[in-house]
Amino acid sequence: MSLPHAILTALLERPSSGLELARRFDRSIGYFWSATHQQIYRELGRLERSGCIRALASERPARGRKKEYEVLAAGRAELTGWVSGREDPKPVRDPLLLRMRAAAVVGTDGLPDELRRHLALHERQLADYADIEARDFSGRPGTAAGTTTGPTAEKTSEKTPEPTEAPTEAPTEADRLRHLVLRAGMDLERLWVDWLTEALRETSAAPAGPDGA
Numbered sequence: 001m002s003l004p005h006a007i008l009t010a011l012l013e014r015p016s017s018g019l020e021l022a023r024r025f026d027r028s029i030g031y032f033w034s035a036t037h038q039q040i041y042r043e044l045g046r047l048e049r050s051g052c053i054r055a056l057a058s059e060r061p062a063r064g065r066k067k068e069y070e071v072l073a074a075g076r077a078e079l080t081g082w083v084s085g086r087e088d089p090k091p092v093r094d095p096l097l098l099r100m101r102a103a104a105v106v107g108t109d110g111l112p113d114e115l116r117r118h119l120a121l122h123e124r125q126l127a128d129y130a131d132i133e134a135r136d137f138s139g140r141p142g143t144a145a146g147t148t149t150g151p152t153a154e155k156t157s158e159k160t161p162e163p164t165e166a167p168t169e170a171p172t173e174a175d176r177l178r179h180l181v182l183r184a185g186m187d188l189e190r191l192w193v194d195w196l197t198e199a200l201r202e203t204s205a206a207p208a209g210p211d212g213a
Contacts, residue, residue, distance in 0.1 A: 002033060003033070003035055003039065003040075003043050004043050004046070004047055004052075004078075005078075005079055005082050006025075006029050006033045006035070007021065007040065007043055007044065007047065008047070008052065008053070008071055008075050008076075008078065008079045009029070009079065010024055010025070010028075010029060011053060011069055011070060011071045011075075012071050012075075012076065012079070015056060015068050015069060015070040015071075016068060016069065017066035017067055017068045017069070018037075018040060018041050018044055018066070018067070018069075019037075019066055020066075020068075021040055021044070021069075022037040022040050022041075025040060031129075031185055032181070032184075032185060044069060047069075047075065048069070050074075051072060051074045051075075052071065052072060052074050052075030052078055053069045053070060053071050053072060053075050054069065054070060054072055055067040055068065055069055056068045056069065056070055096114075096118060099111070099114075100199065103203075108203045111203055112200060112203050112204060115196055115199050115200050115203065116200065118192070118196055119192075119193065119196040119197065119200070122189050122192040122193050122196065123189075123193055125185075125189050126186060126189035126190060126193060129182060129185050129186045129189060130186070132182060133179070133182055133183075133186070136178075136179075136182075137171075137175070137178075137179045137182070
C-alpha cells in the first residue's frame with residue numbers, strides 16, 4: 001500500500017502532473033521508495049477514481065495539456081490514518097548477502113570485483129545525499145557568516161559587530177522530518193560502505209576455492 005501514500009505525500013507537498021510527479025520521484029522519494037513512471041500513472045488513476053485526488057481545472061486547451069492533480073480531503077484522511085497506523089519492519093532480502101553466504105561453500109572467485117562495484121555505487125550514492133544535504137539543509141541557527149570562535153573570539157566581541165547575513169530561520173517541523181529521512185539514507189550508505197570495505201578485506205584474505213581448497 002505504500003506507493004499510493006508516497007504519491008499522496010508528494011501531491012500534498014506540491015500539486016503536480018503525472019510527468020512532473022514521476023520526475024520528482026526520480027529526484028527524491030524514489031531514493032527510498034522507487035516506482036516506474038507506468039506504476040505512478042496507473043496509481044494516479046486509481047487515486048482519482050477513489051476520490052482521493054482530482055485533476056485541477058486549467059484555462060489552457062485540453063489538447064496537449066498535462067493534467068495536474070491535487071489531494072482531496074479523503075486523500076489527506078487516508079494518508080493521516082496510514083501515518084498513525086502500525087506496520088512491522090520488513091525482513092532484509094538482499095541478493096549480495098545471499099551471494100556472500102553462497103561463496104562460503106563454492107568459493108569467492110569473481111566476488112571481490114562485484115564487491116568493489118557495489119562499494120563504488122554506495123560511495124556515489126552517499127556523495128549524492130551529501131550534495132542534497134548541503135543544498136537543502138546546510139543553513140542552521142548559530143552558523144551565520146561572520147560568527148567567530150576560538151582564540152580571537154574575545155577580541156572581536158569587544159568591538160561593534162560588523163553587519164552580517166540575516167540569521168538563518170529555524171527549520172520547520174517539515175524540514176526536520178525531511179532531513180531525518182535523508183540522514184537515514186546517509187547512515188545506510190555509510191553502513192554499506194563500511195561493510196563492503198570489510199568484506200573486501202575478508203575476501204582478499206580468504207582462499208578463492210570452496211572450503212579453503
